[in-house]
Amino acid sequence: MAFGLKNADSAKCVFGVTSGKFLGYIISQQDIEPNLDKIAAVQAMQSPRTQKEAHCLTGRIAALTRFISRVGDRSLPFFKAIKKGREFEWTPECEKSFQELKAYLQSPQMLAPPVTGDVLQLYLAVSRSALSSILIRDEGKVHKPVYYVSRVMRGLRRGIPDEETGVCTDCCCPEPETIL
Incomplete structure (x- = not known):
């Protein structure tokens, strides 16, 4: 084994690299990129014809949620289509969202790693x-995304009036430790 480590895979024991795959992401000093294989898997998909194929689509989207702005709004038609207790139906709304998602993934966002001491800004979008x-994170005149979070509201939360919805942000944002 490499460097005297008994349980380490020698292919994973590489030091001094400038970028590499880690937990499904491509990490470098400048940014965090989505795994292009995961994007290609969504791009190559045909419109789902069965509930199982739609579940496969939502699973592939879940692997990319960190890189998709407003993924909750974009994925809602898929969740409605696979809801338990209903017969699966791929609606025109689902097809439109699917094609828009594929177009969005043509140029995926790169995420900037947080830097200790930098002031970060949090923007909310409520529907x-x-x-x-x-x-x-601000870098001069350029705003670089660090992290996207999106939660679909279900049940009683969906009935909250618009002016009160912003109060529910605690259900949207994870603990700061999980972001950094």
Whole structure:
């Protein structure tokens, strides 16, 4: 084994590299990129014809949620289509969202790693069906996304009036430790 480590895979024991795959992301000093294989898997998909194929689509989207702005709003038609207790139906709304998602993934966002001491800004986007937020780091005149979070509202939360919805941001944002 490499460097005297008994349980380490020698292919994973590489030091001094400038970028590499880690937990499904491509990490470098400048940014965090989505795994292009995961994007290609969504791009290559045909419109789902069965509930199982739609579940496969939502799973592939879940692997990319960190890189998709307002993913809750974009994915809501898929969740409605696979809801338990209903017969699966791929609606025109689902097809439109699917094609828009594929177009969005043509140029995926790169995320900037947070830097200790930098002031980060949190922007919220609230709709009737989802709460979304983006954590942004300023680099001069350029705003670089650090993290996207989106939650689809279900049940009673969907009935909250617009002016009160912003109060529910605690259900949207994870603990700061999980972001950094």
